[in-house]
Amino acid sequence: MKIGRVAATVVATIQVPALDGRRLLLVDLLDLEGRATGKDLIAVDAVGAGAGETVLVLDEGNGARQVLSAPQAPLRAVVVGIVDAIELGRPAG
Amino acid sequence: MNLGRVIGTVVATTIYPGLEGVRLLIVQPLDRRLAPRGRPVVAADGVAMAAPGELVAVVASREASLALPGLPGPVDHAVTAIVDAVEELAGGPPR
Numbered sequence: 001m002k003i004g005r006v007a008a009t010v011v012a013t014i015q016v017p018a019l020d021g022r023r024l025l026l027v028d029l030l031d032l033e034g035r036a037t038g039k040d041l042i043a044v045d046a047v048g049a050g051a052g053e054t055v056l057v058l059d060e061g062n063g064a065r066q067v068l069s070a071p072q073a074p075l076r077a078v079v080v081g082i083v084d085a086i087e088l089g090r091p092a093g
Numbered sequence: 094m095n096l097g098r099v100i101g102t103v104v105a106t107t108i109y110p111g112l113e114g115v116r117l118l119i120v121q122p123l124d125r126r127l128a129p130r131g132r133p134v135v136a137a138d139g140v141a142m143a144a145p146g147e148l149v150a151v152v153a154s155r156e157a158s159l160a161l162p163g164l165p166g167p168v169d170h171a172v173t174a175i176v177d178a179v180e181e182l183a184g185g186p187p188r
Contacts, residue, residue: 008125041095
């Protein structure tokens with residue numbers, strides 16, 4: 001999975017039926033220090049992520065379809081979590 | 094999926110049977126600021142109405158074949174939505 005920051009919503013009234021009008025987020029991908037890598041992607045929002053939030057993005061088709069229980073959906077990226085903290089080096093907790 | 098802009102169409106009368114009747118669009122991938130990024134690709138039109146100049150969302154790899162339900166799906170890119178707007182969200186304070 002990848003870490004990103006919610007930058008924008010993508011408004012698209014005309015879409016393939018399988019997308020089913022789900023909320024589309026434009027996510028800037030981040031490195032572990034929270035800096036934008038310059039890459040971005042459009043992900044379906046599965047957790048209600050808001051503006052500027054650091055999120056966990058699943059970027060793999062089978063997993064994405066499973067999360068959204070949409071076996072035929074042509075999509076790959078889904079926001080599956082909102083990141084509270086990233087701890088490097090020290091064991092968690 | 095990623096943002097892209099339709100910059101043209103491809104006509105291919107001799108084509109793999111599964112792709113007959115599928116609109117083929119030339120799409121220039123864009124970055125978040127809608128600046129061109131990378132090389133144009135030929136994408137199947139999953140919404141069957143994307144016109145040159147329009148902003149679209151494009152899915153790549155195997156997922157593209159799912160954008161055209163009826164087909165065996167020999168495509169590697171497909172337009173899955175016509176993008177009306179990319180609404181920048183006021184960057185809320187990251188929690």
